[in-house]
Amino acid sequence: MPDLRLLLQDSPKKRALLLGNEAIARGSLEAGISVVTTYPGTPASEIGDAISEIAPEAGVYMEYSINEMVAVEVAAGAANCGVRALSAMKHVGLNVAADALMTLAYMGVKGGYVIVTADDPECYSSQNEQDNRFYALFSNLPCLEPSDSQEAKDMTVSAIEISEKLELPVLLRTTTRVSHTRGPVTYGKLTKPNLKGEFVRDAKRMVLVPANSRPMHTVLLQKVERAKEISETSPYNLVVRKGKNTKLGVVSSGAAFNYAIEALDTLSLDVSVLKLGMTNPLPEKMVGNFLKRHEKIIVLEELEPYLEMQVKAIAKDYAPNVRIYGKMGTVYFPRDGELSPRSVVTGLAEITGKKTPVNFGEIDRKYAAVQKDLPRRPPILCAGCPHRASFYVIKKATDGKAIYPNDIGCYALGFAPPLNVGDAFICMGSSVSMAQGISKVTGVDTVPVIGDSTFFHAAIPGLINAVYNNHKITLVVLDNLATAMTGHQPHPGTGVTGMGNSTETVLIENVAEGCGVKHVKVVDPFNVKEAIAVLKEALQHQGPSVLVFRSPCALMVVRERRRKGAEITVCKITDKCTDCMACIKLLGCPALILEDGKVGINEALCTACGLCASVCPYKAIECVKIG
Amino acid sequence: MKEGVVAKMKEFNAVLAGVGGQGILLAAEILGTAALKQGLNVRVSEIHGMAQRGGAVVSNVRIGEKVLAPTVLEGQADVLLGFEPLETLRSLRCASEKTVVIMSDERITPTELTAKKMKYPDLEEIAKKIRGFTKNLIVLPAAKLAKEAGNVLTGNVVLIGALAATRKLPIKDESIIDALRELVPAKHLDVNIRAFKLGYQHAKKGRTRT
Numbered sequence: 001m002p003d004l005r006l007l008l009q010d011s012p013k014k015r016a017l018l019l020g021n022e023a024i025a026r027g028s029l030e031a032g033i034s035v036v037t038t039y040p041g042t043p044a045s046e047i048g049d050a051i052s053e054i055a056p057e058a059g060v061y062m063e064y065s066i067n068e069m070v071a072v073e074v075a076a077g078a079a080n081c082g083v084r085a086l087s088a089m090k091h092v093g094l095n096v097a098a099d100a101l102m103t104l105a106y107m108g109v110k111g112g113y114v115i116v117t118a119d120d121p122e123c124y125s126s127q128n129e130q131d132n133r134f135y136a137l138f139s140n141l142p143c144l145e146p147s148d149s150q151e152a153k154d155m156t157v158s159a160i161e162i163s164e165k166l167e168l169p170v171l172l173r174t175t176t177r178v179s180h181t182r183g184p185v186t187y188g189k190l191t192k193p194n195l196k197g198e199f200v201r202d203a204k205r206m207v208l209v210p211a212n213s214r215p216m217h218t219v220l221l222q223k224v225e226r227a228k229e230i231s232e233t234s235p236y237n238l239v240v241r242k243g244k245n246t247k248l249g250v251v252s253s254g255a256a257f258n259y260a261i262e263a264l265d266t267l268s269l270d271v272s273v274l275k276l277g278m279t280n281p282l283p284e285k286m287v288g289n290f291l292k293r294h295e296k297i298i299v300l301e302e303l304e305p306y307l308e309m310q311v312k313a314i315a316k317d318y319a320p321n322v323r324i325y326g327k328m329g330t331v332y333f334p335r336d337g338e339l340s341p342r343s344v345v346t347g348l349a350e351i352t353g354k355k356t357p358v359n360f361g362e363i364d365r366k367y368a369a370v371q372k373d374l375p376r377r378p379p380i381l382c383a384g385c386p387h388r389a390s391f392y393v394i395k396k397a398t399d400g401k402a403i404y405p406n407d408i409g410c411y412a413l414g415f416a417p418p419l420n421v422g423d424a425f426i427c428m429g430s431s432v433s434m435a436q437g438i439s440k441v442t443g444v445d446t447v448p449v450i451g452d453s454t455f456f457h458a459a460i461p462g463l464i465n466a467v468y469n470n471h472k473i474t475l476v477v478l479d480n481l482a483t484a485m486t487g488h489q490p491h492p493g494t495g496v497t498g499m500g501n502s503t504e505t506v507l508i509e510n511v512a513e514g515c516g517v518k519h520v521k522v523v524d525p526f527n528v529k530e531a532i533a534v535l536k537e538a539l540q541h542q543g544p545s546v547l548v549f550r551s552p553c554a555l556m557v558v559r560e561r562r563r564k565g566a567e568i569t570v571c572k573i574t575d576k577c578t579d580c581m582a583c584i585k586l587l588g589c590p591a592l593i594l595e596d597g598k599v600g601i602n603e604a605l606c607t608a609c610g611l612c613a614s615v616c617p618y619k620a621i622e623c624v625k626i627g
Numbered sequence: 628m629k630e631g632v633v634a635k636m637k638e639f640n641a642v643l644a645g646v647g648g649q650g651i652l653l654a655a656e657i658l659g660t661a662a663l664k665q666g667l668n669v670r671v672s673e674i675h676g677m678a679q680r681g682g683a684v685v686s687n688v689r690i691g692e693k694v695l696a697p698t699v700l701e702g703q704a705d706v707l708l709g710f711e712p713l714e715t716l717r718s719l720r721c722a723s724e725k726t727v728v729i730m731s732d733e734r735i736t737p738t739e740l741t742a743k744k745m746k747y748p749d750l751e752e753i754a755k756k757i758r759g760f761t762k763n764l765i766v767l768p769a770a771k772l773a774k775e776a777g778n779v780l781t782g783n784v785v786l787i788g789a790l791a792a793t794r795k796l797p798i799k800d801e802s803i804i805d806a807l808r809e810l811v812p813a814k815h816l817d818v819n820i821r822a823f824k825l826g827y828q829h830a831k832k833g834r835t836r837t
Contacts, residue, residue: 001656002810016663017659042675042676045675147695177697177698180675182670257695258696261695262693262700266700341696341700360702363720366719369759370719370756374717375739377713377737378682379647380680412677413677485677584741588742594741594744604779
């Protein structure tokens with residue numbers, strides 16, 4: 001949106017075009033949410049970013065917490081003092097927060113608390129496509145699942161109401177296509193935030209020693225029963241369509257619902273549709289009665305057969321003879337990847353014996369001819385990215401022979417040719433700890449690579465482990481002074497908070513030394529020679545060592561230069577160039593191009609980082625000012 | 628009803644395809660904002676995060692009363708707005724004979740091709756492949772026109788101008804200008820309006836040729 005401050009307009013009935021995530025931010029203001037905590041992660045980032053932009057003006061406290069578990073714990077503290085709170089995170093972030101979540105469900109909350117989990121079917125920007133509705137089932141927390149921006153806003157408000165009614169955190173589960181689709185949103189009334197809380201001692205509820213946990217587990221199960229009643233009468237669970245065809249019915253939720261309705265129209269299928277917006281606990285009676293009225297039921301949902309399993313269980317009591325189609329048994333809709341209009345039309349056509357009005361076979365045939373010679377265009381490190389320099393240095397210093405466990409961030413792209421630095425990662429922080437196991441059993445030089453924000457998020461226990469157990473690893477922290485991949489959010493190393501205030505800067509080198517690492521060095525990776533020497537020296541150190549390769553993200557550098565109106569400098573290929581291609585082959589920088597077989601520079605992309613000049617064997621590249 | 632065309636839809640579907648950094652998301656938001664200004668229902672799908680880093684980016688803009696899904700069914704796009712020739716090819720599944728393809732001739736070589744010392748495919752070859760899907764192809768020098776307008780970064784608005792010229796869009800030109808006013812920094816507004824007009828004029832001329 002043009003200006004995020006527009007989210008603050010107290011103009012009910014106004015219609016705005018909002019991303020699902022911006023709609024959640026608006027919803028939080030309408031709900032009177034006063035504490036917002038988050039750790040950035042696609043596809044959830046814009047929720048926290050929008051709030052960060054307007055928090056001081058809105059009278060809301062916002063923080064980028066160090067990780068999702070801390071985010072939940074900070075918010076749980078506030079919510080247990082009666083203040084309304086929200087935490088936003090990507091799906092895998094909830095894994096980090098899960099330890100807090102599972103027991104917070106026993107404790108409950110006093111002020112309304114909503115936890116947004118943004119799942120990522122198709123792994124647009126993630127390492128897996130887990131279906132977090134199972135966290136709702138697992139933790140016994142209510143779950144709302146919006147289909148579009150309007151619902152995303154409305155459900156944020158409803159989540160707070162449900163949360164306060166049950167004194168339980170509520171999960172709001174989006175997916176990429178809900179979080180990152182813009183749609184019209186009609187504003188409701190704003191509620192003034194209230195940041196003033198009161199802590200009331202209640203050890204029986206809040207000090208969860210076994211003697212207290214047992215009864216609180218019972219209390220939780222009682223709350224689930226009340227949640228079921230809420231679900232039965234929830235405005236989000238309803239038959240949105242009554243069809244002429246009384247034999248067939250469709251049950252759907254979330255993003256899948258949008259595809260379902262359009263696909264039914266495409267196939268001219270006039271059937272009833274039960275839309276589920278509160279998907280934990282399910283409205284058992286409502287679903288059961290819907291099943292009873294039909295002979296066949298199609299369950300249409302994205303990722304896991306979460307609804308289908310439960311619908312089948314409900315059918316056993318209500319309508320044992322109803323046939324249920326989905327993704328269990330015969331697979332009509334994929335369980336992996338995101339749904340598409342095509343996959344939904346195809347699945348529905350297959351079940352109902354209808355002919356699709358689009359000849360997909362012909363599209364496939366024609367497209368195969370187009371795709372045959374189509375070069376790939378995967379995401380790559382930007383021109384001028386300091387990570388490219390770091391990877392070049394690491395490869396050079398280790399002769400490409402070390403093992404390089406890597407981590408979550410832009411620098412994960414270092415695994416790709418020609419840099420080839422990146423051998424394994426599973427989650428935030430795994431580089432540091434996996435490296436220890438690898439180093440222990442192989443005896444090979446092990447150089448884990450991690451980013452600055454990821455270091456603060458998840459590397460510190462792993463690093464202490466390396467010190468304590470004396471593992472020989474050479475940890476390289478790529479410090480580009482921002483949480484770059486998700487949109488340059490600040491972190492403890494930047495000296496700025498989510499409220500926009502300046503604060504203590506936590507230096508990675510100091511943390512490493514504090515953890516007991518004896519060999520710690522800081523170097524700029526664009527000083528290629530020095531950085532190689534520093535890494536070679538560290539490899540000789542017996543035990544853990546930490547090197548901080550510090551240089552700001554190129555996107556920030558370019559933005560800052562534009563803002564200041566600074567002179568533009570680019571690299572230039574001189575007559576000395578022999579077109580040996582060394583720069584292109586070693587670095588794969590998108591600003592290095594070939595024009596009629598000759599190496600050239602794309603001046604629009606080049607940031608004059610000078611890395612190509614450092615690696616050129618003929619000293620044929622210079623940095624020049626062009627205006 | 629002709630096979631391959633779903634007749635009942637009274638709606639507008641556009642697919643915008645290009646490379647991260649070309650202003651695709653802004654272009655999509657401009658179209659969505661303009662549609663909302665006319666009280667129309669709209670969905671704009673976006674791509675954020677890692678995929679944006681110099682990779683292929685696709686956005687869908689769907690306008691119409693019954694529109695719910697963020698993406699368009701294969702073969703059903705009214706317009707494919709190609710910001711880059713190879714990315715236009717990559718999104719061709721959305722196209723059929725009724726689709727108008729508006730393509731910028733600005734080539735961004737994938738690093739894979741550079742590394743293998745392979746040439747970027749010939750533009751005529753690319754056009755031929757597109758014509759296998761639809762004869763309605765408008766190619767325009769968006770980058771050149773953007774420079775002419777006063778800023779190389781306005782190629783996205785040049786393409787929107789060309790799209791407006793096709794009269795496929797259920798949006799008035801004034802609504803697009805209003806959306807530009809809202810979404811573009813004030814100091815860049817004139818350049819963007821110039822870019823819009825240059826794209827518009829170019830497509831008008833080009834269209835009579837095809």
